[in-house]
Structure formats: C-alpha cells, structure tokens
Amino acid sequence: MKNKKMKIARMECDMKQEDLAKAVGVTRQTMGLIEAGNYNPTLNLCITICKALGKTLNDLFWEEI
Amino acid sequence: MKNKKMKIARMECDMKQEDLAKAVGVTRQTMGLIEAGNYNPTLNLCITICKALGKTLNDLFWEEI
DNA sequence: TCTTTATGTCAATTATATATTGCATTTGCA
DNA sequence: TGCAAATGCAATATATAATTGACATAAAGA
Numbered sequence: 001m002k003n004k005k006m007k008i009a010r011m012e013c014d015m016k017q018e019d020l021a022k023a024v025g026v027t028r029q030t031m032g033l034i035e036a037g038n039y040n041p042t043l044n045l046c047i048t049i050c051k052a053l054g055k056t057l058n059d060l061f062w063e064e065i
Numbered sequence: 066m067k068n069k070k071m072k073i074a075r076m077e078c079d080m081k082q083e084d085l086a087k088a089v090g091v092t093r094q095t096m097g098l099i100e101a102g103n104y105n106p107t108l109n110l111c112i113t114i115c116k117a118l119g120k121t122l123n124d125l126f127w128e129e130i
Numbered sequence: 131t132c133t134t135t136a137t138g139t140c141a142a143t144t145a146t147a148t149a150t151t152g153c154a155t156t157t158g159c160a
Numbered sequence: 161t162g163c164a165a166a167t168g169c170a171a172t173a174t175a176t177a178a179t180t181g182a183c184a185t186a187a188a189g190a
Contacts, residue, residue: 016166016167017167018166018167026148026149027148027149028166028167029168030147030148030149032169033148035167036168039147040108040109040146040147041107041108041147041148042106042107042147042148042177043106043107043108043126047126050127056122056123056127057121057126058123058127061108062112062121062122062123081135081137082136083136091178091179092178092179093136093137094139094178094179095177095178095179097137097138098139098177100137101139105176105177106177107146107177107178110177110178
C-alpha cells in the first residue's frame, strides 16, 4: 500500500523526493520506492525520515488495524 | 543503545526471546540482537513485533530527542 | 555439585535493503 | 501546445539484515 502520509508530510515541508533523500542520506529512488509502497525500509531510515519531516513513527508508519 | 522498552514489553507478556521470535517469524538470535541494540531491523519486522506485544511503533522504537 | 532454562555471542551463509545508472512518464507552467 | 522539472521504473551491483548452527555463560532447582 502507498505511503500517503509520508508524501503529504513531505509536501507540507515543500520538499521534493530528491530534497528529502538528500536530507536523510539516501537516493531519490529509495525515497520514491518507500512512498510507492511495497517496500520495507529499515528502522533507522524511518526514524531519520521522521525527524527530517518533524513527525513521529506513528505519524508516518503506523496503521491501526 | 539497548532497547529496554521492548524487553520490558516482552516480559510483561510472559514471553522468552524464543517465544516472541516464533510469534513474529524470525530466529531467537535476531530478537536477541534487536534487544541488545546496535542493530537496525526492518520496518515490517518492527510492526510485527509491536502487534505481537500489543504496542505501537512509538511505544517501542521512538525516542524523543 | 549436576541439570535445565534463558540468554549471549561468534562465524558462515542467504535474503533483501539500498546504490547506481539510465531512460520513460507525468505534471505544471510558459 | 511545448519545455522542463519532478517522478516512475527497470537492471545490475553492493551493503547489510536475517538465518543457521554451535558453543559459552549465568541463574535456579534437584
């Protein structure tokens, strides 16, 4: 499933995928894959993304049943 | 840094590392490494662990600055 | 003591997250 | 319309998460 929350949070920060990728130290493709879903990033990467966007893990990566 | 929260949550459920490992479909060693820290699990594994222990991502894996 | 149970830890291997390159496609703006 | 920025997407290469097996250690009970 797509990660809409992350895309919205990124756009609220006026960042392109490339900007966020640079900010967290990965490639643009990796960011694209995460937003597109069916991808499984590592915890450290998730945390770094959250901090770059001013969100928490639950905000961006937790889905209630 | 050690993940004390996870160890405490696991013991509250009266599970050994091996029980939790079986419940989430990984090996005992993997669980031990995550609790010991200096390890970087994938997001899906973190989510599966949270659900097995009745916690959220923020409960177990989020540290406030 | 001696066992048993739970955990720590190491080495080698396998599976997969991420990098890199390149090109296609979409979207917004002139 | 058109261009250009932003994103999608595929193939291959590399780094590292996760497996497997084996042995060490610490604690509790007989």
